[in-house]
Amino acid sequence: MxxxxxxxxxxxxxxxxxxxxxxxxxxxxxxxxxxxxxxxxxxxxxxxxxxxxxxxxxxxxxxxxxxxxxxxxxxxxxxxxxxxxxxxxxxxxxxxxxxxxxxxxxxxxxxxxxxxxxxxxxxxxxxxxxxxxxxxxxxxxxxxxxxxxxxxxxxxxxxxxxxxxxxxxxxxxxxxxxxxxxSFLSKEKNQAFIKKWSNQLHYYKNLLANLNKAKNKDQEKIDKINALIEMIEEVLK
Missing domain, CATH: 3.40.50.150 (Vaccinia Virus protein VP39)
Structure with a gap:
């Protein structure tokens, strides 16, 4: 240090x-x-x-x-x-x-x-x-x-x-x-990495729920958030 x-x-x-x-x-x-x-x-x-x-x-x-x-x-x-x-x-x-x-x-x-x-x-x-x-x-x-x-x-x-x-x-x-x-971070998956992306996963799931509740759904944004959620879940396995 x-x-x-x-x-x-x-x-x-x-x-x-x-x-x-x-x-x-x-x-x-x-x-x-x-x-x-x-x-x-x-x-x-x-x-x-x-x-x-x-x-x-x-x-x-x-x-x-x-x-x-x-x-x-x-x-x-x-x-x-x-x-x-x-x-x-x-x-x-x-x-x-x-x-x-x-x-x-x-x-x-x-x-x-x-x-x-x-x-x-x-x-x-x-x-x-x-x-x-x-x-x-x-x-x-x-x-x-x-x-x-x-x-x-x-x-x-x-x-x-x-x-x-x-x-x-x-x-x-x-x-x-x-x-x-x-690429380096997702291979190592240290504590800070897991914390960051666990928090992001929680955030995106809440965001997705709110987007799906909207009267006029923004399907493009919903698809993008879904893809992000899938990527995060995959990397956290």
Missing amino acids: LKFLIRGESVLEERLAQIGKMVDSESRLADIGTDHAYLPIALVKEGKIDFAIASDVAAGPLNNAKQDIEQAGLEDKIETRLGSGLETLKVSDQIDTIVIAGMGGKLMTNLLEQAYQELKIYPTLILEANIGEPLVRKWLMNHQYEIVNEKIIEVAGHIYEIIKAKLGREKVVLSEQDLEFG
Whole structure:
């Protein structure tokens, strides 16, 4: 786990720790939406990486990051950049690993697509969406990234999915089940995975009951929910 000092206090955060474990040693990292720059500070302090860019769209969080980087004495190894998404990155930075964590899958893929269209293409992506993980997997698949690792964890009642992908030469086609559940996660089926999808199954069954009670039934939506329920039941077996 990542454990480090920020303003004299010991900070231990399991979500960031798991993201940090997925970062390859000696990577040149860009942490997009960095907030306090906890992740790059921890990785530099433990000697896993030697250079990082901490980028955020908001000045307030970026100022927090600057202060924490200065407090850690790492101004020569971690640069801060103000701006949206990956637009803050330059070719001369020689970034090979992008971390984006804590935003919705739709926004995340929009930022990645915008960068991709500008030919800003990076070998390794480590992504933690707080909603819309299938959208993230689909974007990766369609842009020739292969998912090489996934982790699902529960922290303080919240469930997080972390996806690591590497750029390849060919499209690695994922099934509907792989897009929805994650191939690594559905094989492991840990406690967090079972809890998430048991809760989702309960939600969809209630939703289906309500849809079937409606006077004007939306058959297309009912069919879609039925298919989802079948997939969840199958994966939970």
